[in-house]
Amino acid sequence: MAVVSNENIGAGEVDLNSLWIKSTEILRGRLDPQIFTAWIKPLSLSKSIDAQGQLRNREFGSFELVAPNKFCRDHITKHYTDIISSALSDVIGSNDVKVSVKSLDLENKPRVSSTPVRPAIEKRQVVRATKTEKQLCVECNLNPNYNFSNFVVGSCNQFAHAVSLKVSEQPGAIYNPLFVYGGVGLGKTHLVNAIGNSARRRGKKVLLVTSEYFVNELIHSVRNNKMPEFKSKFRTLDVLIIDDIQFIIGKERTQEEFFHTFNDLHQKHKQIVITADKLPQEMVGIEERLKSRFSSGLSVDLQTPDFETRVAILSKKAELSGIELTNNVAQFLADRIDTNVRELEGALNRIQEISAQSSSPITLELAESALRMFAKQDRKTFTTDQIQQAVAAFYRVSANDLLGKRRTTNIASARHIAMYLCRILTNKSYPEIGALFGGRDHSTVIHACKTVEDRIKEEPNIKGDLDTIKSKVL
Ligand code: ADP
Numbered sequence: 001m002a003v004v005s006n007e008n009i010g011a012g013e014v015d016l017n018s019l020w021i022k023s024t025e026i027l028r029g030r031l032d033p034q035i036f037t038a039w040i041k042p043l044s045l046s047k048s049i050d051a052q053g054q055l056r057n058r059e060f061g062s063f064e065l066v067a068p069n070k071f072c073r074d075h076i077t078k079h080y081t082d083i084i085s086s087a088l089s090d091v092i093g094s095n096d097v098k099v100s101v102k103s104l105d106l107e108n109k110p111r112v113s114s115t116p117v118r119p120a121i122e123k124r125q126v127v128r129a130t131k132t133e134k135q136l137c138v139e140c141n142l143n144p145n146y147n148f149s150n151f152v153v154g155s156c157n158q159f160a161h162a163v164s165l166k167v168s169e170q171p172g173a174i175y176n177p178l179f180v181y182g183g184v185g186l187g188k189t190h191l192v193n194a195i196g197n198s199a200r201r202r203g204k205k206v207l208l209v210t211s212e213y214f215v216n217e218l219i220h221s222v223r224n225n226k227m228p229e230f231k232s233k234f235r236t237l238d239v240l241i242i243d244d245i246q247f248i249i250g251k252e253r254t255q256e257e258f259f260h261t262f263n264d265l266h267q268k269h270k271q272i273v274i275t276a277d278k279l280p281q282e283m284v285g286i287e288e289r290l291k292s293r294f295s296s297g298l299s300v301d302l303q304t305p306d307f308e309t310r311v312a313i314l315s316k317k318a319e320l321s322g323i324e325l326t327n328n329v330a331q332f333l334a335d336r337i338d339t340n341v342r343e344l345e346g347a348l349n350r351i352q353e354i355s356a357q358s359s360s361p362i363t364l365e366l367a368e369s370a371l372r373m374f375a376k377q378d379r380k381t382f383t384t385d386q387i388q389q390a391v392a393a394f395y396r397v398s399a400n401d402l403l404g405k406r407r408t409t410n411i412a413s414a415r416h417i418a419m420y421l422c423r424i425l426t427n428k429s430y431p432e433i434g435a436l437f438g439g440r441d442h443s444t445v446i447h448a449c450k451t452v453e454d455r456i457k458e459e460p461n462i463k464g465d466l467d468t469i470k471s472k473v474l
């Protein structure tokens with residue numbers, strides 16, 4: 001990727017033309033060729049808002065693009081200003097830029113993207129300023145590909161999306177904490193990354209971590225006498241995003257530390273965003289005082305997308321990756337796959353691979369036969385080993401513990417779940433499963449399966465845990 005630092009363009013003046021050429025080179029590498037040709041190539045960079053024609057370092061920040069027509073202007077404004085801003089940022093070495101788009105019809109007022117201007121770069125900021133968007137995302141642990149612009153909105157997520165947008169615009173000011181919950185693969189991680197990316201572009205100090213990471217950092221800091229560093233890392237942020245908070249269930253020391261981190265940030269009006277698979281009140285194994293903190297802001301849920309939204313998601317994903325997907329095929333896939341977005345996306349990617357390998361277009365027939373093939377493969381791909389690994393990781397025990405003799409509640413429960421999943425996800429018999437769990441008798445496996453089945457009836461939460469583990473095995 002071409003990166004031009006401040007020093008490259010620093011002292012003198014840079015004309016817009018060469019700036020745009022460098023930016024389009026970056027965009028060419030980041031976008032699908034068809035999208036690049038259709039949408040980016042026809043654009044030109046008309047001016048920086050502050051200085052027409054010529055740019056000086058101090059004036060970097062705000063740019064106006066010209067699209068050939070109104071339709072193109074609207075499409076670019078809706079879908080590509082983030083990625084264009086990021087390419088311009090890379091070239092000029094500024095942390096953030098604002099991009100507005102106007103059409104050749106001059107009466108149309110330029111549409112301004114929601115990315116605000118950052119103040120002019122000062123000399124002492126050069127090291128930070130020369131970092132690329134990607135590097136900045138890495139520092140915040142954000143996924144640069146998850147943005148609002150590529151999050152498809154439907155009735156299943158409309159409210160969560162609207163609230164998230166607001167939070168990203170005014171972190172700490174309105175809904176604090178924001179608690180986003182919902183089942184696997186419904187877009188929680190995507191949405192909270194979009195909040196983080198947007199807030200970061202507004203100059204906020206953002207960090208996204210999984211609660212697993214929080215736990216590990218805490219353990220590491222306690223062991224190495226690094227608690228002051230730990231505190232300063234988490235308590236000096238403008239936006240702290242904790243993805244999948246459910247992993248702190250049962251971890252008392254972590255919950256205590258998180259409670260203090262939470263209070264500290266909250267008192268300073270810093271934004272906290274949390275995701276989980278269920279509402280705080282429904283989480284077993286989390287201290288009451290934390291649950292009440294989690295519920296003190298706004299909780300929003302993500303639901304399974306309806307048919308229309310599934311079609312829209314597929315079409316959007318196809319468009320962004322340059323996959324030619326007819327409406328027929330999109331509808332066929334949306335009809336067949338109604339579980340979650342991750343599966344929808346997975347099917348589209350695999351169909352695309354098959355089409356590329358066989359050099360044939362994605363027709364209804366190809367999609368149908370591909371789905372049949374995946375169904376067979378999926379049944380085959382579950383191995384007891386994968387299941388044991390996924391269960392061990394989920395319950396934070398070692399895979400050896402599952403096979404060994406230890407019978408602490410935690411390990412015994414994880415072992416039961418692993419045996420149960422092996423039974424329902426593989427073709428193995430009870431004796432075979434017993435043999436794969438440290439040579440246990442088949443009656444032990446039957447007992448384990450029965451125990452889990454009873455728990456599923458009695459504990460509504462366990463179903464979510466099983467779904468999460470299954471998604472990891474896939
Ligand atoms: P979760 O965190 O809830 O398990 P993710 O955020 O990881 O789900 O979403 C799974 C995949 O589905 C991701 O690739 C994400 O980009 C995609 N996805 C989910 N919801 C949407 C949406 N509304 N629009 C576009 N993509 C989505």
Ligand code: MG
Nearest residue numbers: 188189243244
């Ligand atoms: Mg997630």
